[in-house]
Amino acid sequence: MLELKQVSLKFGTSQILNAIDFRLQPGERVGVLGSSGAGKSTLLKLAAGLLKPSHGTYLNAYRHPLLVFQEPRLLPWRSIHDNIEIPLLAAGVPRKEARLRAMHWLERVDLPDAGKAWPAELSGGMAQRAALARAFALQPDLLLLDEPFSALDPALRVALSRLCNECVRDTGAALLCISHHPHELVEMVDRCVLIAGGKLQAFDFEDARNSQSRAATAHLLHQTLLRQETPGADQTKRTVA
Numbered sequence: 001m002l003e004l005k006q007v008s009l010k011f012g013t014s015q016i017l018n019a020i021d022f023r024l025q026p027g028e029r030v031g032v033l034g035s036s037g038a039g040k041s042t043l044l045k046l047a048a049g050l051l052k053p054s055h056g057t058y059l060n061a062y063r064h065p066l067l068v069f070q071e072p073r074l075l076p077w078r079s080i081h082d083n084i085e086i087p088l089l090a091a092g093v094p095r096k097e098a099r100l101r102a103m104h105w106l107e108r109v110d111l112p113d114a115g116k117a118w119p120a121e122l123s124g125g126m127a128q129r130a131a132l133a134r135a136f137a138l139q140p141d142l143l144l145l146d147e148p149f150s151a152l153d154p155a156l157r158v159a160l161s162r163l164c165n166e167c168v169r170d171t172g173a174a175l176l177c178i179s180h181h182p183h184e185l186v187e188m189v190d191r192c193v194l195i196a197g198g199k200l201q202a203f204d205f206e207d208a209r210n211s212q213s214r215a216a217t218a219h220l221l222h223q224t225l226l227r228q229e230t231p232g233a234d235q236t237k238r239t240v241a
């Protein structure tokens with residue numbers, strides 16, 4: 001389990017997160033929303049252990065947290081297969097198993113013939129699929145997605161969200177996922193948190209399996225986000241100590 005208790009984080013004098021409490025249970029899937037600069041990526045980096053809180057308690061029992069960024073970040077001088085296999089070898093996976101896992105995940109993300117290709121030969125969507133294959137091959141128990149599909153066109157974004165959703169459900173990994181698209185996000189998660197003014201606001205779905213409940217929650221999230229992004233809205237103001 002991941003647990004943040006009364007966690008605050010400052011960059012210089014800017015208070016980004018202010019005494020937040022957050023828990024992520026094994027297998028739980030949580031969406032993170034908020035206006036630009038609200039602190040979503042900061043929360044993910046905290047969860048990944050890449051940032052330390054200025055105050056409060058950080059407890060993380062996940063052994064294999066994995067952060068996936070907006071850009072695929074593939075090694076340009078190695079083949080797609082190598083891009084997936086190299087991190088596995090670095091993690092101590094035997095070569096034969098690493099090869100099989102790389103092939104399995106390339107197939108799973110619908111790139112069965114791309115193993116020998118160079119990253120520069122792939123479209124944006126294909127490169128992001130390869131990045132997902134690399135992530136899932138590492139068998140994370142906590143997957144942290146920082147808007148991984150935001151640079152793609154809407155149809156591709158929806159397709160990759162669905163694929164990612166299936167893979168997360170198949171592996172049972174816990175998920176913390178940032179998105180600016182409430183309607184897509186609610187299809188992937190059990191609940192959402194919204195960051196505003198350094199605080200977390202919870203949006204629980206009445207019944208995550210009920211599409212009407214998901215649609216209503218997405219609508220509410222959308223309206224709340226719009227209010228935040230309106231210039232001068234109170235919620236976007238951040239405490240500056």
Ligand SMILES: Nc1ncnc2c1ncn2[C@@H]1O[C@H](COP(=O)(O)OP(=O)(O)OP(=O)(O)O)[C@@H](O)[C@H]1O
Nearest residue numbers: 011012014016034035036037038039040041042043
């Ligand atoms: N390393 C850093 N040093 C100083 N300030 C930082 C640092 N990282 C982020 N910030 C600031 O913290 C605030 C929150 O940044 P963060 O990247 O978490 O926002 P975000 O909600 O993910 O935004 P976006 O949706 O635009 O990606 C921003 O004002 C940003 O400029």
